[in-house]
Amino acid sequence: MSGPLSHIRVLDLSRILAGPWASQTLGDLGAEIIKIERPQVGDDTRQWGPPYIKDEDGNDTRDAAYYMSANRNKRSVAIDMAAPDGQALIRDLVAHCDVVIENFKVGGLKKYGLDYDSLKKIKPDLVYCSITGFGQTGPYANRAGYDFLIQGMGGLMSVTGQPGNGPEAGPVKVGVALSDVMTGLYAVIGVQAALAHRDRTGEGQHVDLALLDVQVATLANQAMNYLASGNAPGLMGNAHPNIVPYQAFATSDGHMILAVGNDNQFAKFCKVAGMAELAEDERFTTNASRVKYRDELVPILRERIVKDELDWWISQLETAHVPCGPINTIDRVFADPQVQARDMKVELDHPVAGKVPSVGSPLKFSNSPVEYRNAPPVLAADTKDVLKSVLSLSEDDITKLAERGIVQQ
Structure with a gap:
């Protein structure tokens, strides 16, 4: 050994x-x-x-x-x-x-x-x-x-x-x-x-x-969110408490994870989606404002994302360097070329x-x-x-x- x-x-x-x-x-x-x-x-x-x-x-x-x-x-x-x-x-x-x-x-x-x-x-x-x-x-x-x-x-x-x-x-x-x-x-x-x-x-x-x-x-940021604010976080499904948009979305033939980590990535996503003006909306220009107006932004994104196929979104967003990916079943995980x-x-x-x-x-x-x-x-x-x-x-x-x-x- x-x-x-x-x-x-x-x-x-x-x-x-x-x-x-x-x-x-x-x-x-x-x-x-x-x-x-x-x-x-x-x-x-x-x-x-x-x-x-x-x-x-x-x-x-x-x-x-x-x-x-x-x-x-x-x-x-x-x-x-x-x-x-x-x-x-x-x-x-x-x-x-x-x-x-x-x-x-x-x-x-x-x-x-x-x-x-x-x-x-x-x-x-x-x-x-x-x-x-x-x-x-x-x-x-x-x-x-x-x-x-x-x-x-x-x-x-x-x-x-x-x-x-x-x-x-x-x-x-x-x-x-x-x-x-x-x-x-x-x-x-x-x-x-x-x-x-x-x-x-x-x-x-x-x-x-x-x-x-x-x-x-290992509650990590969720524990600190509570310790810093005094407010216990709750259920959010596939959404993120501190970042928007950072969740799963339905496409026309599957589901995609969109993981926008900064304002530049959000602007790139909006350009790919044909909604460049959305990144200029003062409600959505910064992550802090997107978190504040989450309930207004997410329905807009859902309506747009569901119109195109999963593979199209993955291809276009990867080319634009916007983090995204499919929700794989475990058989697909082990078939993934990266894995x-x-x-x-x-x-x-x-x-x-x-x-x-x-x-x-x-x-x-x-x-x-x-x-x-x-x-x-x-x-x-x-x-x-x-x-x-x-x-x-x-x-x-x-x-x-x-x-x-x-x-x-």
């Missing part, structure tokens, strides 16, 4: 999405990821299908596409964490690792001796990252947290959805578990920062990440399926590129190898553990 984190070994005790997303990203960057799973069952998301990946004969395997989305570049080791001997094995592995990632409920690992306070006695410079719904402290600390719940509690759904009182009005969740994904990315940042601190001081530490904290932090040119779909070797698709990493390095070493592993694929290579257990030792149900090989 030659990635920028190829000197780092991570013990991944997490499952579902936020934790696995973090460890997959660290694995993409070269870290060795040892994923601890329950024997015979594994990560819950292995069963979160259909769809499942197909074997080479076209039959469903045991692994769902959901699991495959967040578990490449890992080694699967199946250990019974509920058994004292399983806990001892995990503690032995911790002594050989730089990072632990877990997403159990607050205090959930203490009874196993796998909490931070217990493990730092084994490895004082350990970086231990906990991911929970609400964090290690506060009145909600003991609650379970799920992405959908956090999107609501964290304010994202209050600014996502259609305004009004019609049947389609109201808050809507984002179509991806975005709170989980963003928390996974913040976990990567936190782990790398803690490792940098360790490199300078020799000190490990506990990184405490909460989905709710991350969701609040293909950036290698955002990759094929990985898999012992059961032969080849499996995977979404490429967005990280592009000039000197230490992302490596796709292996597809998400089948359950327990690496138990024997890791216990032998890391803990120096013999074949006989591992066989006896497997016979007792402590490990699966």
